[in-house]
Amino acid sequence: MEGKTRYISGNVAAALGAKLARIQVAPIYPITPATTVSEKISDLIDSNELQAKIIYVESEHSAMAACIGAAMTGVRAFTATSSQGLLLMNEMIHWAAGARLPIVMAVANRAICAPWALWADHNDTMSVKDTGWIQLYCTNAQEVLDTILLAYRISEQTLIPVMVIYEGFLVSHTYEPVIVPSQKDADKFLPPLKPKFKLDPKNPISFGTIIMMPDYAAQLRYRQNNDMLTVFQKSEEAAQEFESAFGRSSTAIVESHNTKTAQTILISMGTMADTAKEVEKNPDIGWIRIKMFRPFPSRQIQKIILDRVWDAFSLKRIIVLDRNLSCGQGGHLWQEIRSALYDVTWRCNPYCDKPKIFGYVAGLNGDDITPATIEEIIKHSQLALNDERPILWGKGGNIA
Amino acid sequence: MKKNTAPYLAPGHSACVGCGAALAMKLVLEALGENIILVIPACCWTIIEGANLCSCLPKTPVIHTAFETTAVVATGIKTGLEVQGQNEIDVVGWAGDGGTFDIGIQALSSAAEKNVDIMYFCYDNEAYMNTGVQRSGATPCGARTTTTPGGNILWKKNMPEIVAAHRVPYVATVSLAWPEDLQEKVAKARTIKGFRYIQICSPCPAGWKYEPRYAIKLARLAVETGIYPVYEIIDGKIIFKAMKPKPGAKLKPVEEYLKLQGRFRHLKEANIEEIQKRVVEERITLLKKAGLESPDFSYLLLD
Numbered sequence: 209m210e211g212k213t214r215y216i217s218g219n220v221a222a223a224l225g226a227k228l229a230r231i232q233v234a235p236i237y238p239i240t241p242a243t244t245v246s247e248k249i250s251d252l253i254d255s256n257e258l259q260a261k262i263i264y265v266e267s268e269h270s271a272m273a274a275c276i277g278a279a280m281t282g283v284r285a286f287t288a289t290s291s292q293g294l295l296l297m298n299e300m301i302h303w304a305a306g307a308r309l310p311i312v313m314a315v316a317n318r319a320i321c322a323p324w325a326l327w328a329d330h331n332d333t334m335s336v337k338d339t340g341w342i343q344l345y346c347t348n349a350q351e352v353l354d355t356i357l358l359a360y361r362i363s364e365q366t367l368i369p370v371m372v373i374y375e376g377f378l379v380s381h382t383y384e385p386v387i388v389p390s391q392k393d394a395d396k397f398l399p400p401l402k403p404k405f406k407l408d409p410k411n412p413i414s415f416g417t418i419i420m421m422p423d424y425a426a427q428l429r430y431r432q433n434n435d436m437l438t439v440f441q442k443s444e445e446a447a448q449e450f451e452s453a454f455g456r457s458s459t460a461i462v463e464s465h466n467t468k469t470a471q472t473i474l475i476s477m478g479t480m481a482d483t484a485k486e487v488e489k490n491p492d493i494g495w496i497r498i499k500m501f502r503p504f505p506s507r508q509i510q511k512i513i514l515d516r517v518w519d520a521f522s523l524k525r526i527i528v529l530d531r532n533l534s535c536g537q538g539g540h541l542w543q544e545i546r547s548a549l550y551d552v553t554w555r556c557n558p559y560c561d562k563p564k565i566f567g568y569v570a571g572l573n574g575d576d577i578t579p580a581t582i583e584e585i586i587k588h589s590q591l592a593l594n595d596e597r598p599i600l601w602g603k604g605g606n607i608a
Numbered sequence: 609m610k611k612n613t614a615p616y617l618a619p620g621h622s623a624c625v626g627c628g629a630a631l632a633m634k635l636v637l638e639a640l641g642e643n644i645i646l647v648i649p650a651c652c653w654t655i656i657e658g659a660n661l662c663s664c665l666p667k668t669p670v671i672h673t674a675f676e677t678t679a680v681v682a683t684g685i686k687t688g689l690e691v692q693g694q695n696e697i698d699v700v701g702w703a704g705d706g707g708t709f710d711i712g713i714q715a716l717s718s719a720a721e722k723n724v725d726i727m728y729f730c731y732d733n734e735a736y737m738n739t740g741v742q743r744s745g746a747t748p749c750g751a752r753t754t755t756t757p758g759g760n761i762l763w764k765k766n767m768p769e770i771v772a773a774h775r776v777p778y779v780a781t782v783s784l785a786w787p788e789d790l791q792e793k794v795a796k797a798r799t800i801k802g803f804r805y806i807q808i809c810s811p812c813p814a815g816w817k818y819e820p821r822y823a824i825k826l827a828r829l830a831v832e833t834g835i836y837p838v839y840e841i842i843d844g845k846i847i848f849k850a851m852k853p854k855p856g857a858k859l860k861p862v863e864e865y866l867k868l869q870g871r872f873r874h875l876k877e878a879n880i881e882e883i884q885k886r887v888v889e890e891r892i893t894l895l896k897k898a899g900l901e902s903p904d905f906s907y908l909l910l911d
Contacts, residue, residue, distance in 0.1 A: 270715050
């Protein structure tokens with residue numbers, strides 16, 4: 209196992225991950241803050257470190273369409289985008305998933321306009337959570353690089369495209385020491401792509417023809433769903449393989465710490481989870497980080513929450529931190545956690561209430577979340593009674 | 609592998625009787641031969657190829673894609689083939705006029721500007737026919753559609769010259785009434801490297817409202833009246849080969865073409881005169897660009 213530690217940004221890590229995955233076609237279109245991914249890929253190709261072709265497209269919509277065309281010929285396609293670009297792509301994002309193409313895309317999160325916004329939040333990727341893509345939320349540059357490799361492996365085994373997601377600027381432009389594995393190790397982990405079907409004049413097949421039988425169309429969609437459910441197992445296997453190939457671990461689905469005895473459990477994603485880790489040194493606070501948002505790991509979360517030393521009543525509250533807001537309904541992660549924990553058997557003392565699940569929305573458009581912010585939120589939750597509405601957090605506390 | 613002896617266009621397609629687009633596909637595929645990949649966006653051909661996993665194109669690999677993406681999906685495929693060293697396969701876009709003149713022009717312009725090595729066919733039936741005859745940028749002046757119930761007041765977009773302005777090596781317009789010319793141009797385009805654009809005047813019985821037996825007659829009249837000129841633009845130069853205007857030859861009156869179609873039935877004499885005038889003006893402009901203005905300039909005009 210070889211690897212070199214380099215001082216790079218999250219975007220460069222994404223490009224190096226793509227290079228180690230030996231991508232063959234990269235349609236690119238610039239958008240802040242994902243642009244430097246495309247710049248780095250251009251450099252790698254220019255210096256012959258990467259044998260791939262760039263397609264200069266005129267929009268993100270076309271970037272994904274070009275990925276689809278390239279992937280149909282059986283090559284590895286890659287692109288990167290953010291925010292408005294991701295929204296413009298929407299139609300083709302659905303298309304790639306429906307066509308069952310193993311495309312990997314890096315997404316550097318950025319808030320959505322209007323008004324013009326540059327900084328990170330998860331509203332852009334949350335708006336495409338139901339497109340049939342796997343969504344993996346990373347916390348730092350190392351994880352971005354590792355996750356690109358994991359993503360191609362999982363994607364090619366399940367024929368489901370993957371978004372490797374990390375917050376703009378906070379991860380995309382922050383320079384950190386990153387272990388860059390050798391190409392040899394990467395090749396061992398990720399074998400060359402061997403597609404079962406592709407566009408080939410020697411074996412003419414029509415792809416994507418119209419289906420007039422509703423039951424058949426439904427069956428295709430159900431199969432897509434069922435294959436999505438195999439992603440948990442494939443991801444765990446991939447993480448194991450990752451460890452044996454590179455000699456270090458990388459999170460596949462969820463991470464947790466100190467959840468067996470804590471009175472309060474914090475659940476979050478992305479860089480907020482890294483910040484929350486600072487607070488978790490307090491023995492009363494447990495910590496869960498969700499990396500995989502689609503498919504949503506309800507079972508894994510239930511298992512972590514219910515696996516306690518004492519009975520469930522020792523768990524007073526769950527705090528879900530969301531860097532996104534579905535107006536009129538609260539944070540997306542909060543909704544998923546409430547839904548995942550709705551039908552668990554809380555083995556509670558009958559005289560005690562089951563734990564409350566508070567949904568805090570914070571950090572929109574890059575609003576800074578520090579350990580102090582999280583301490584304040586925990587304090588606020590200790591006095592809060594009502595967990596039925598999302599709590600919109602800003603400077604000075606609940607600003608709803 | 610066994611030789612594929614199937615026809616290029618198999619029986620059982622679901623085009624209307626008298627559809628120009630079905631015949632156009634047959635002629636083009638025959639001229640292109642094997643070793644191509646076809647890209648079809650949302651258009652009548654999404655339906656014509658056949659539903660429920662039955663394809664009427666047994667010799668040709670096809671990918672169906674979103675409305676506005678023909679040129680860029682073709683670019684993606686071409687690039688994917690190139691990185692695998694399969695340079696001899698021609699990637700062919702096949703879109704309607706809505707997918708070319710309107711929603712697909714952004715991706716088309718991008719591919720043309722970069723001179724991507726693909727072929728792009730637009731079968732131009734002059735409106736959104738698959739959705740039930742709505743106006744497009746290709747709809748001719750005067751034509752009634754469901755969204756221009758009083759008749760379209762705008763002149764047709766000059767797509768061949770717009771594409772040619774990207775400095776692509778080959779642009780052509782063709783007519784189903786001259787199948788040899790059509791196939792010659794397709795075969796010639798196949799030998800050229802770079803972005804190639806061929807626009808086919810493709811009569812549509814449902815949208816143009818004509819008796820199916822008049823499909824070819826209308827395709828011919830469209831050329832003979834000067835409404836749908838057939839020419840090539842090679843490296844920016846407009847060239848007339850078939851149907852070359854000859855001194856002494858006259859254009860047929862546009863009325864002969866218009867009166868056979870229900871979409872023009874509401875036009876009054878004054879409207880037809882206006883259209884006639886504009887067709888002649890457009891014709892003069894085009895022939896000037898082709899360097900055919902003198903010395904027999906007068907022959908272009910009607911009596």
